[in-house]
Amino acid sequence: MDHATLDKRIVFVGAGSMAEAILRGLIERRIADPDRIVAVNRQDEARLADLRDKYGIRTARMPEQRDRYIREADVVVLSMKPKDAPSGIADIRRLLRPDQLIVSVIAGLSIATIERLLGGPYPVVRTMPNTSSTIGLGATGISFSAAVSAGQRETGLALFRAIGEVCAVDEERLDIVTGVSGSGPAYIYYVMEAMIAAGVEGGLSEEEARQLTVQTVLGAAQMVKTTNESPKELRRKVTSPNGTTQAAIELMEANRVGEAVSRAVLRAAERAREMGAAMAEQSLSHGKQV
Numbered sequence: 001m002d003h004a005t006l007d008k009r010i011v012f013v014g015a016g017s018m019a020e021a022i023l024r025g026l027i028e029r030r031i032a033d034p035d036r037i038v039a040v041n042r043q044d045e046a047r048l049a050d051l052r053d054k055y056g057i058r059t060a061r062m063p064e065q066r067d068r069y070i071r072e073a074d075v076v077v078l079s080m081k082p083k084d085a086p087s088g089i090a091d092i093r094r095l096l097r098p099d100q101l102i103v104s105v106i107a108g109l110s111i112a113t114i115e116r117l118l119g120g121p122y123p124v125v126r127t128m129p130n131t132s133s134t135i136g137l138g139a140t141g142i143s144f145s146a147a148v149s150a151g152q153r154e155t156g157l158a159l160f161r162a163i164g165e166v167c168a169v170d171e172e173r174l175d176i177v178t179g180v181s182g183s184g185p186a187y188i189y190y191v192m193e194a195m196i197a198a199g200v201e202g203g204l205s206e207e208e209a210r211q212l213t214v215q216t217v218l219g220a221a222q223m224v225k226t227t228n229e230s231p232k233e234l235r236r237k238v239t240s241p242n243g244t245t246q247a248a249i250e251l252m253e254a255n256r257v258g259e260a261v262s263r264a265v266l267r268a269a270e271r272a273r274e275m276g277a278a279m280a281e282q283s284l285s286h287g288k289q290v
């Protein structure tokens with residue numbers, strides 16, 4: 001894939017799984033120079049050492065070195081857990097300038113809450129990526145605050161297009177994006193766990209069950225993507241009348257598996273809204289403290 005290198009200093013505030021997925025995707029696809037990427041956290045030095053060793057990025061813990069990196073950054077990615085976000089954002093407010101681009105990957109956290117915590121309008125790119133960004137196969141929903149310039153919009157889009165597909169949506173639809181693709185990889189892994197376990201129960205080795213399951217999921221996703229046929233139509237082609245697939249799907253229908261998956265997606269979106277409301281509430285007190 002041919003992407004121009006992003007010549008930006010990027011700081012990840014929160015050095016966890018999602019930060020790693022994005023920075024690894026950017027580095028391995030040669031979109032960003034590791035020397036211009038920084039990951040910071042509050043405590044976990046072993047985690048930072050691991051990221052330094054694996055990717056050659058810079059790291060810092062609170063506060064002096066971290067402050068300097070944040071001040072010098074072009075792009076500041078908010079990538080801490082929701083429970084840490086209101087205090088964490090209020091804590092870095094004094095370091096930020098309105099010409100820096102703020103990117104959030106935090107589930108449920110609204111642009112309005114971020115701006116309240118920062119004390120005014122900022123260029124904010126709110127996103128919902130997923131961990132498949134690690135291998136350039138991410139699926140990211142993205143929306144922009146009113147203060148985002150055309151150039152900053154392009155930077156935000158370029159960052160996430162470099163590590164997968166991007167869907168620009170109105171901000172209110174990012175919660176359902178969270179339900180579909182943010183949490184989505186976990187649903188597929190859950191099904192894969194069950195398929196592998198059943199394969200082993202039926203007599204395959206763990207390795208055989210894993211190999212066959214992985215290739216089946218990969219092939220099925222690729223079929224939907226490349227043939228442009230609907231999942232329903234593709235399923236019909238697998239299902240011989242009165243055959244094995246029909247027997248399996250009948251059992252799934254009897255157990256309302258499809259309905260459960262739909263409800264799970266909607267529940268995840270609802271949970272994102274709940275978390276957003278909790279962070280908005282917390283921001284009222286943190287907003288006053290800064």
Ligand SMILES: NC(=O)C1=CN([C@@H]2O[C@H](COP(=O)(O)OP(=O)(O)OC[C@H]3O[C@@H](n4cnc5c(N)ncnc54)[C@H](OP(=O)(O)O)[C@@H]3O)[C@@H](O)[C@H]2O)C=CC1
Nearest residue numbers: 014015016017018041042043044080081082084088106107
């Ligand atoms: N995991 C996923 O699949 C996805 C996650 N997200 C979002 O990404 C965010 C991070 O999730 P994830 O990576 O899984 O979380 P992790 O728990 O793996 O990582 C969070 C990191 O943030 C650090 N941290 C916490 N508070 C601060 C602070 N104030 N300043 C700097 N660093 C801080 C923690 O380290 P320490 O305690 O040492 O400070 C830790 O390294 C969440 O908001 C989540 O909603 C979005 C899409 C998908």
Ligand SMILES: O=C(O)[C@@H]1CCC=N1
Nearest residue numbers: 107178181182183184
């Ligand atoms: O589980 C979570 O809350 C995060 C957001 C989307 C995926 N993981």
